[in-house]
Amino acid sequence: MPVRVSEFSWQQTPATIFLSLPLRGVCVRDADVFCGESYLKVNFPPFLFELFLYAPIDDGKSKAKIGNDTILFTLYKKEPVLWDSLSMPGVDKEMMQRIREKSILQAQEKAKEATEAKAVAKREDQRYALGEMMKIEEEERKKIEDMKENERKKATRELEAWKECQEKADRQKRVQRKEKPPEGKQAEETKALKPRSLPRKAPPTRFPTRGRNWENIFPEKLKEDRIPAPRSAGSIQISFTPRVFPTALRESQVAEEEEWLHKQAEARRAMSTDLPEFFDLKEEEKNPDWLKDKGNKLFATENYLAAVDAYNLAIRLNCKIPLLYLNRAACHLKLKNLHKAIEDSSKACKIMKLHLRLTQPTQLYRTMQRRFGI
Structure with a gap:
């Protein structure tokens, strides 16, 4: 009791x-x-x-x-x-029971109303968040469509300009052909315009010819004049692209050579800091760790664009540090650049997986050495 x-x-x-x-x-x-x-x-x-x-x-x-x-x-x-x-005053047991039951029912109804109001508020928040995400996606889609439309218009303008240039060049060629006829045709037209003169009588010779041999001189000469002159000699210069890889073509594998050249170029680009774009940098600004710390400070002050620039330069100096991609993804997330944030996060995950795959055998060997004394 x-x-x-x-x-x-x-x-x-x-x-x-x-x-x-x-x-x-x-x-x-x-x-x-x-x-x-x-x-x-x-x-x-x-x-x-x-x-x-x-x-x-x-x-x-x-x-x-x-x-x-x-x-x-x-x-x-x-x-x-x-x-x-x-x-x-004057409360009996039945009235007490009624008051208890009434109070409990009122409390249950209020709790139910509060739960429903909380659920409605949660649904409103979810609907608002979904609407905002749809707006962001719609803006991104519209931006991509505008970029595609601009590229299409640009390509159309370039194609039309190229067609106009071709038509203009064709017109100029046609005009030149009309103004300058070929040499043989020009000679024929010139001779056709000149009046034909009667053949002169041959002077008496000591040994006069017989028959009509002298009469065939003029037609033969005319036939020789109608033949066009031979074309002038010319030369065409042909330049061949040199092979960069020293292997002979019959012994080489083109795909492997191109892959090797691509890897060499990437390595030189990753390790080289003597390019013209790095001339005006200080010595500490060529250090990826210093640039990472600089980007972190800019991120803390909410200067996300400057932080992205710092991480970009650090990545150009050393593209094998996953933390640089993660920090840049955080900046893009603050700037609502969701696609770039996803790309940087995926790149960091890929680098970390590669690093784990390369270092795991070494760790296994060290564990075996510790346990079995290998």
């Missing part, structure tokens, strides 16, 4: 009631406090305290403070009037 507590003290103002309930050893963890509009209950085994209030209170604003073997209640009245007593 619980021990019912009947000792308490209380004070009131027109709007508030202050109730002090002494309970030895009471603590927040073990005490069960229930407050309704007309019913107040404290269950702290083996102690039990129940109070049926004189008038309704605002249970949403009312408070309870537990400590120092005492529970202090601050109850706010719904109507600012002074009460004649704290408890309701």
Whole structure:
């Protein structure tokens, strides 16, 4: 049987009631406090305290403070009037039961409403977040479509300009062909315009010819003049691209050679800091670790664009450090560049996997050496 507590003290103002309930050893963890509009209950085994209030209170604003073997209640009245007593007079068992059940039902309804309101607020937050993500994706998609459209327009303009140049060159060639006819045709036209002159009589010779041999001289000469002159000799210069790889073509593997050349170029680009773009850098600015620290400081001051520039230069100096890609991905995430953030994160993951695959055999060998004394 619980021990019912009947000792308490209380004070009131027109709007508030202050109730002090002494309970030895009471603590927040073990005490069960229930407050309704007309019913107040404290269950702290083996102690039990129940109070049926004189008038309704605002249970949403009312408070309870537990400590120092005492529970202090601050109850706010719904109507600012002074009460004649704290408890309701003339309450029998049936009325007490009805008040308890009513208070419990009201508390359950309020808890249900609070849960529903919380669920509605959560759904609203999710809907708002989804809408914002859709807006960001729509902006990215629109930006990509604009870039594609601009590239298409640019390619169309270049194609039209090339066609105009070709047409202009063709027109110039046609004009040149009309103004300068070939030499043989020009000679024929010139001779066609000249009036034919009658052949002169051959002077008497000491040995006169017989028959009509002298009459065939002019037609033969005319036939020789109609043949066009031979074209002038010319030369065409042909230059061949030299082979960079020294292996003979019949012995080489083209795919392996190209891959080797590509790897050599990447290695020279990664290790070289003597390019013109690095001339104006200080000595510490050519150190990837110094650039990483600089980018971290800029990120801490929310200067994300400058931090991205620092990480870009560090990556150009050494592209095998995964932390540089991770830091740059964080900057892109702050700048809402989601695709670039995904690319940098994937690159860092790939580098770390490669490093783990290369270092794992060494670690295994060290473990075996430690355990078996190899």
